[in-house]
Amino acid sequence: MFNKLSLKIGMLFFIFILIIQAFLFATLYVTLVNERVDRVLDSLLARGETHSEVLADSFEEVTLKHVGMMEAATNFIVVITDASGEILVNSDALEPEMLAVLQHTDFKKVSTKGEIVEEDWKTKRYIATDSPITIDGQHAGHVFMFSPTDNIERVVGHLKNQFLLVALIALVLTIITILLLSRFITLPLIRMKEATEQLSQGNNQVDLSNERNDELGELANAITKLSTDLDRLKKARNEFLSSISHELRTPLTYIKGYADILERGDTTEREREEYLSIIREETAHLTSLIGNLFDLAKLDRNQFAIEQKKVSIAELLNSVALLVKPAFEEKQITLSVQCSEDLQAYVDSERIQQVLLNILDNARKHSFSGSDVRITCTEEENKIAIRIRDEGQGIPEDELPFVFDRLYRVEKSRSRERGGSGLGLAIAKEIVESHGGQINIDSQVGEGTTVTVRLKRGGDHS
Ligand SMILES: Nc1ncnc2c1ncn2[C@@H]1O[C@H](COP(=O)(O)OP(=O)(O)OP(=O)(O)O)[C@@H](O)[C@H]1O
Ligand SMILES: [Mg+2]
Incomplete structure (x- = not known):
């Protein structure tokens, strides 16, 4: 089944399709992952913003505790500081990585909008946002939100599995399609190859005529026509050869016959003259016949x-x-x-x-x-x-x-x-x-x- 041509065509298709598919899948995968990560980051930021708005309305011990308690029950971690960076409330135990985020915050810089301060989910254990608390235009503190990155990793891992499954299905479908396609192209070619082999072995009865109207169909029909032409030519050649041998034999028979009579020597002078002239005529005829044949051969070979x-x-x-x-x-x-x-x-x-x-x-x-x-x-x-x-x-x-x-x-x-x-x-x-x-x-x-x-x-x- 795997003859050389279908293997070559198949491999070529396969490599091309694989490259295209890999490129498309990679682009889609990266886009989806980025989108999911952005969504997680945005929701974290929105959560921090909500807390900061609540605290802007009531920056009191009870509210602070309440926010801390609320987040203690979730996957997220909240850390609230005052304007100078002093920690007021933290929902979970503080880890060095969280402290590092606080240390890198410039508390003197007063900004009113919340921002993402740590988004490297690949190497860090937490992603983080910082939402400043502003009371009557006065900078009052910060709400830091942390989310463990294994959340994101889980989402991405799930996506990866889905992608692997789809890629596997695409691969199998590609292989099946290529196998069918290469056979569709190569099968007629194999038939034609076999037919031409038969032609060269002298069997002129090949029939490849078909309904396809593409190049392969035309080629198959051309081979069929070639075989009938070849057949006709062979027949014509055989007929020509048998006629030629007949043409040559007749004058030669005359010549031999009259030469034999002359050899016997029992002929009159008049008969001798006549027979000799017949021999001369037949020889001239043969000469002209052979000359004509040479001319035709030259005309056939375009050497005229x-x-x-x-x-x-x-x-x-x-x-x-x-x-x-x-x-x-x-x-x-x-x-x-x-x-x-x-x-x-x-x-x-x-x-x-x-x-x-x-x-x-x-x-x-x-x-x-x-x-x-x-x-x-x-x-x-x-x-x-x-x-x-x-x-x-x-x-x-x-x-x-x-x-x-x-x-x-x-x-x-x-x-x-x-x-x-x-x-x-x-x-x-x-x-x-x-x-x-x-x-x-x-x-x-x-x-x-x-x-x-x-x-x-x-x-x-x-
Ligand atoms: N003018 C003609 N009148 C009658 N029959 C003719 C005439 N010209 C050709 N033919 C016929 O056509 C045949 C073929 O002619 P062609 O010239 O090819 O061959 P040929 O004269 O017999 O032989 P060659 O020309 O080789 O000596 C002749 O045998 C003859 O029967
Ligand atoms: Mg003539």
Whole structure:
């Protein structure tokens, strides 16, 4: 139960709360004690004052005795002196400490108000007050009142016991609260720790989803999402690996098969030429496949250097068109470029050329001879849209969302004439997006396909 974190949090809370509580209790205790002592002192003084008032009215033997007798029956001690300090009456036996108070009194100083003359209840045995007796403005004597300090000590002791009890209860409640609180905080953390351990051991089915809407709840939900993402990634990786091995195996099978036939040596010169050209084609295909895979790996690791510059779009499109023209002419497809000279984009021209070549290669592969492929460019707010439109076979609607996936091909059988590896559009998408642009595809079966690439505009907007 006491794992490290809850212990740490608990101890920290405990120490802080203990300090705060100790401070509050001490302040309250001191205030209460002072108040009680003041009350005792005040009542002692009031008692002395009453006696002095009575004596002011009748400063006679009988009254003096009467006051003395009255206090003899109480816990208090009264000592009455005349103006010069001569003791007239004392209710109890005089003790040295009381005499010391009398000796320290300046009888020449005439004051009319009573005062506290000894209040040190901690070290002295008595606290004391002095109430002067004034008759017709004449100083006539003093009423000294004494109260044993064990009275006060008893009161304070009682208070102390009460405080100890309350402090003990507060302590127990604090400990219980802290235990509950630290578990409330640490329990989800422990669960999350266990879940992440499971994740690292390869179990991706962790479910920490919860209703808490605080930071801990968010963290738990984030871990759950991470586990599903991880699961999806693992599945995607496995699919990718199996497709890749299939992609590699097919051309290698061709190459091996035709090489075996050639080795047998019973082929005609024409057959030999044909088989060799197939081997060459398949080798070229493998080389381009591996090159594409390298590009994708680099794009994934963000190691694909992109050097963006202001580039004239018309120039870029014309140079790409020039490159692919022979291949288009061979298939009797007309390729046209329509782009205003002044449009500029902020791109890495070599990478965008690679994108356009991929798209044009698709357009050519999927177009019929005698059809048109048009490249146009237009301005759109702060973007430049390049559209490549063909009048080819088109892509079925249900396949359209997947054409940017890696290794996805509409025709699953890899015909040697049309068959690419299904990486061209995936690479194009990665490159365009790493430029901060977008790529979209629209297609209608039997009518043709339009690929739109939107790029950041150059010039003032770059
Ligand atoms: N213009 C188009 N017309 C019809 N189908 C297209 C067009 N462009 C792409 N496709 C379909 O989308 C699939 C994916 O295209 P992509 O360029 O990614 O791969 P690929 O051309 O097969 O191979 P690679 O480009 O790697 O040589 C293609 O196999 C094709 O079926
Ligand atoms: Mg392609």
